[in-house]
Amino acid sequence: MKTIILQTASNYLLPLLLLFSVFILLRGHYLPGGGFVGGLVASIAFVLHAFANGLDKTRTLLRLHPAYFMPAGLAIALLSGLAPMLSALPFMTALWYPTPAPVVGMIGSPLFFDIGVYLVVTGATLTIIFTISETA
């Protein structure tokens, strides 16, 4: 499937889709979206890139093996749950920074939790698909 049009298109699509996925992730608390959908969109962006340019190119672009995203995401999610325990609150109590930020809205531990979800979903999906295309 290495056509010029697709290659060129995907080179522009990848950053756009990634930006879009981050946007979906961040606004998820207020409008449809969130970590799950954002992660899936991000992985589709990479899969598209891999189809157009070959897996190796995507690999070099990513630098890290996508499997590393999973433990990183899990760690962020877990830490965001553990953080309130430092101030003697129960596990997973939401903590919020008092003033809202532009675009994102309120910033707090649930947002970091969602970022963790985003990373895990991206990592898991990409690991599965990359592993299969490598061995297929």
Add this chain to the structure above:
Amino acid sequence: MLAAVLSGFVFAFALRFVGRYLRNGNAVWATALPLGLFVYFASLLPQVGRGEAVTEVWEWAPSFGVALAFRADGLALLFALIITGIGTLIYWYTSNYLKDHPSVDRFFAYLSIFMGAMLGMVLSDDLIALFLFWELTSISSFFLIGFKNEEAASRRAALTALTVTGLGGLLLLAAAVLIGQAAGGEYSLQTIREGGLDLTAHPWYGIILFFVFGAAFTKSAQFPFHFWLPGAMKAPSPVSAYLHSATMVKAGVYLLLRLSPLLGGHDYWHIPLTIVGAFTMVYAGVNLLFRTDLKSILAYSTVAALGVLVMLIGVGTAEAMLAALVFVPAHALYKAPLFLITGILDHSAGSRDVTRLAGLRHVMWPVALAGGLAALSNAGFPLSFGFVGKDLIYEATLHSGSWAYWLTGAAVLTGVTLFYGGFIAGVKPFMGVLPESFKAAHLPPGALWIPPLLAAAAGIFFGLFPGLAGHALIAPALEGLMPGANAHLAVWHGFNTVLLLSGITLAAGAALYYFFKPSSGKEAFVERLEGISPKGIAERISKAAMALFGAFTHTLQNGFLRYYILMILSFTIALIGYGLYTGGPVNVDLSRMTELVGYEIALLGIMLISVLFTVFTQSRLAAVAAMGVTGYALCLLFVFYSAPDLAMTQFTIDTLTVILFVLVLYRLPRYLPISSPGSRLRDGAVALAFGGMITALALAVLNEPMTPEVSAFYAENAYTMAKGKNIVNVILVDFRGADTLVEISVLTIAAIGVYSLLKLKPTND
């Protein structure tokens, strides 16, 4: 007291880690555990002797009304002292008996668990706790009987014993619950007793008795459940001595004694116990005459002794209770040494066949002395503890009312056979000329012969001074069962019928021993009757049951995935279909439903076609594509019905799934027409029935009013508490964040699974 009960379990657990020290010949130190417990329980004697029970209550499962309530009264203490006293001797003996065995630590662990369970059982005041400890004795005895686990016969015997006693355990649970419920949810035996509840008048009395008898008869090897006990002789000799003569088999007797104040006093209690006990003792007594294996003889004589005890409890007079309470320790003190001596003979002469053993007194006189003393007590010679016990038994049967003559006759007959059995086991191997083949046998180390000699000597000591035992041990126990009864024990009662009966027993027993010689021919004679014995019948029943259930399982678990699914589905359809059928017809209230709109109909039409195409197409690629279309149609449905998050997720996931399939698919073979039209028809029918059931179920649920309390909570609090406006997302990352955390972990595991399946090659590929 809790510490005393738990010490056995703790010790067993500790052995898991420090067991190797025991294997290096230090096993004798394990004896400190039962010895310490014995001293502890002996120290309670003065207080209990004054009639004050020692109690201790630990909350355990208060919501079920179950407590670890321990209560050491006279009866419990009598048994506790037997358990720890004989236990001390057994530990000491075993430390040498199994000193070269590679897993001696395992043996001590089982033995300690057993001892702890036994102590817990006799000390428990709570019925449920009593049941639990009772089951623990069954389980630990399973491991002890099957200790030689490399022998098939051992494993079989262990399984038989577990089946029979486990069955009894279930009956005991039923009995315990029924008694507790009859007493209004009170499970403390003492409280029930003090409450003055008359269980004999309760409508459940009969069924309670049935369960209690079932439990006691299986554990204490009463006819027709006795067969597991001779089978359990596959166990090492110390186990036979400890579990199968001194302690565990007496658990049933203990249960009957413990419950007799609550359940006794009614014909339903006394008549079955008397009949079963009397029959068992005569049956087992006659049976032992035909055996040639020493342990087999002793096993049957133990069954006979247990029969005597059950019969005495059945008679239930103060005299009978006194006789039972004396006979329990007397029996333990002579039967345990006889078993231990059998173990010595087995070890050093290499045989347990009475027709071959002879003359061994020349090489091991202390063992012969122990055997002789135990046999004397067993036979009931004057000045032995057995004599005191036997006198009391005859006195009890003589005064047992209308059945006095029958029972006395049966008791004398049993006494004669017990005399014979004891002499065959304790005297015969040591008499006569030493055969050439046993010349190599020699006196074993002291750890083997001192314990049986101690026990046998104690049997004689209490015979000389019965008042000692009577005052300290028997009287408090009897007081608990029969307040105000006279527990005076004496050697000499004067010339009376009882003495005459004793004389007859001794004379007849001596004659039997002198003239009737065990032989393999006689054993072969009873072997032929095995088929109609309870053991043979039970074995045939269990074989037939195994065959039946085996066939049943093979039909259901035939290894074909789709038949499992078919079976589960058919069952579900039948079950839910029945529910829907009895629930009456489903009325669909169309006025409450949303309207049909054209584009939705079109969407559902596309969905239907794609589903049908997926099912019936012969091309795999087409099937996958059609499946993808189904997913996208579902996605549009989510868009129409206010679920944007779902639509986005469904869309992306569907895309990824199709990509996945396509990546893998061209590596796979084409569809083959491998299923027959008949099976397609059958599967189609089941599938349609299930789908129809789901539709009916959905309609039935839709017809019920909805109470959206949970959703309302989230709708109200999403912004005020969680500062989010997309409620679905707020639920996922905030309200139910912990669930999501687990969910992404599952996703990670799936990805790792995929990765390792594909990347990691088996080394022996």
Add this chain to the structure above:
Amino acid sequence: MEVVLALMTGVLYAAGIFLILRRSFVKLIIGLILLGNGANLLIFLLGRITKGKPPIIPGELKTLADAYADPVPQALILTAIVISFGLQSFAIILMKQAYRILQTDDLDEIRVSEKEEI
């Protein structure tokens, strides 16, 4: 509409189960996916369907005022969709490996090789 959707759910279930009962591993997995879709639709339907009112608090409001779609089944289904993706990919890879080693996707023949090992 609900009645038609209930029928559709039944169709999805029936199709999924029919495919699961086939001997081919590929059909089994496709059946599993259809069954998953059916289950999601069932949960969605039983949570009552509402048109054009997503469970998102509009504008400056603090709570949802009037009728809205139930967010709880939506949250349930969202996680179910993602999890089933993990399950499906694992099943697909399992199938692929089984085919590579056994050279068959007939479930009956896979069973035979299992039997020989025991």
